[in-house]
Amino acid sequence: MQPVALRTARLVLDLPVEGDVARVAEYCTDPLFEAYLTTPWPYTEAHARGFLTEYVPGSWRSATELTWAIRSASGEPLMGVIGLRLPTREIGYWLGAEHRGSAYMTEALLAVCEWAFAELPGTETVTWRANAGNLASAMVARAAGFRSTTTPETTVPGRDGADLDGWSGERGATPDPGAYESWVPLLGGAV
Ligand SMILES: CC(C)(COP(=O)(O)OP(=O)(O)OC[C@H]1O[C@@H](n2cnc3c(N)ncnc32)[C@H](O)[C@@H]1OP(=O)(O)O)[C@@H](O)C(=O)NCCC(=O)NCCS
Known part of the structure; x- marks a missing residue:
């Protein structure tokens, strides 16, 4: 598959x-990555x-993972990365620490979902998983219209391959009016 560029506001x-x-080397040394990612x-x-x-180029070619750099404009330094694994969608x-707190990831996630539902054949749902307790990641998923599908059995793979307690969510092309409420057990009712 050929890499695709997307634009948002x-x-x-x-x-x-x-x-x-x-930039990638600098940002991926963030202690949060040790806790929450398998990098x-x-x-x-x-x-x-x-x-x-x-x-990155290999997994675009094989259409196994579609990875985008998040930049403020074409050619600008990378601020973070977003990727969609196939076929699970x-x-x-992740964002470099200095780029957090501006809702960039919500904007990027909405753009990738919109593109996948419109342009990637066979996309009915996009799924999300995070380590239990990754509030920032869950808030981004919630803001982008995901519904929590977390159960006590939800796991995520750890760096050493062990299953860790996880949170999960998903969204379809059409916004689900009950999605926000589904996060209350994890995130409370705060907006
Ligand atoms: C997940 C990530 C991309 C979110 O970045 P971001 O969109 O800039 O997130 P923000 O810092 O704006 O935080 C998003 C929300 O979480 C809240 N939040 C952030 N850290 C928090 C914490 N430690 N405790 C409680 N809430 C927190 C923010 O207040 C914000 O809430 P809002 O949407 O109601 O305003 C970023 O935190 C990151 O790169 N984390 C490390 C990598 C990672 O965990 N990736 C996800 C793996 S599944």
């Missing part, structure tokens, strides 16, 4: 490239280079 989502190595730890520039020059995302 504030963002450009395009192919992460080798020129993003330093290598400790994370080095060699990991970033392998991710950008092999994993499971979304994953």
Whole structure:
């Protein structure tokens, strides 16, 4: 599959490239990544280079994972990454610490969902999983219209392959009016 670029009001989502190595290496050394992601730890520039020059283009080619750089404009430095795994349509995302708190990820997630429902054949739901307790990730999913599907049995894979307690969610193309309420057991009722 050929990489696809997406635009939103504030963002450009395009192919992460080798020129993003330093940013990816810097952002992926955030302690939150050790706790909440399965990216290598400790994370080095060699990991970033392998991710950008092999994993990302290879998984676009094989259509196994579609990964976008999140930028403020075409050619601007990478602020974060969002990826859609196929065939599960499971979304994953992160932002460099200095770019959080501006709802960029909600904007990026809405754009990827909109594109997948319109352009990616066979997309009926997009799914989301996170480690239990990852409030920021869950709030992004909730803001983008996902419904929580979390049960006591929900797990996520840990870095060593063990199953960890997880949260899960999903959304379809049509907004689900009950989606927001479904998060109350995890996030409470706060807006
Ligand atoms: C998940 C992530 C992309 C969210 O970034 P963001 O959109 O900029 O998120 P914000 O910092 O704006 O926070 C989103 C919401 O969570 C809330 N939040 C953030 N951290 C929080 C915390 N520790 N406790 C409670 N609420 C928190 C914010 O107040 C915000 O709420 P709002 O939507 O009601 O305003 C970012 O936190 C990140 O990259 N985390 C590390 C990687 C990761 O965990 N990725 C997800 C893996 S599933």
